[in-house]
Amino acid sequence: MTATPPASRPETFESQTRAHSRRRKIKAVVAAGTVLGIGAVATLATWNDSEFAQGLFGAGSYSVESSNNGESFGNHGSKNRAATLSFGDLNAANAAPGDEFAAEFWLRTTPESTYAGRITQINLVDDSAEGQYENFRDVEVWHVDEGSSCTTGTVQGTVVASGDHLGDLTSAINGGIPLSYKNEAAGDAVQLCFQATATDSETDGVPDLRSGVEARATWSIETESTHED
Incomplete structure (x- = not known):
């Protein structure tokens, strides 16, 4: 007679409790491992940092303004905008033979x-x-000394350009005439003095000064910026 195997014993409450506890521990370990993994990535990111620097570059500015009276300055930067020098009534052709003329002209750097x-x-x-x-002959341009004035005859200063007549001029500036710079203000004005004399007799084939006929000439005063390290 074949022996009948004993019937399986039902799982006890105690064994079920132990199995459930093991599963919870495994899940807890897995969960903890996941959290630690995420925490490790976030922690590594804090070891990297950046700082930023910005540089602003730009060109400086250089400009000059001029005046025919030393008081009212403006931009006369082209032939069409040339300042009119006050040679008495030279341009109105009111000159008489032998008359001498002088006209001041001022330059300075702008604010x-x-x-x-x-x-x-x-x-x-x-x-x-x-x-x-x-x-209109014997044209001269003077750099007038500070404190002096532009008048006919003797001028305190240095001749920086000259010519035989209004249609002739040779520049003779050695080293340049300084134009000062002031922060956010106009520089000190430099005075030039243009002079000419009306002919009083026929000279070198030039006829006498004719009544009612005008004479006119335009000059350019060239400047450049300076910079010392």
Whole structure:
């Protein structure tokens, strides 16, 4: 007679409790491992940091303004905007033979300029001499000493350009005439003095000064910025 195997014993409450506890521990370990993994990534990210620097670069500014009286300054930066010098009534053709004329002209750096400068040349603008320009002779341009004035005859200063007549001029500036710079203010004004004399007799084939005929010439005063390290 074959023996009948004993019937399986039902799982006890105690064994079920132990199995359930083991599963909870495994889940807890897995969960803890997951949290630790995420925590490790976040912790590593804090070991990297950055700082930023920005540089702003720009060109400086250089500009000059001028005046025919030393008081009212403006931009006369082209032939069409040239300042009219006050040679008495020279341009109105009211000159008489032998009359001498002098006209002041001032230059300075503008309040917007961030550099000092210097006057480098004084030139006659091409094809600018008109009318009986050859009748106004012995043209001279002076750099007037500070405190002196622009008058006919003797001027305290240095001749920086000269010519035989209004249609002729040769610049003779050595090293340039300084133009000062002031922060957010106009620089000190530099005075030039233009002089000419009306002919009083026929000279070198030039006829006498003719009544009612004008004479006109335009000059350019060239400057450049200066910068010392």
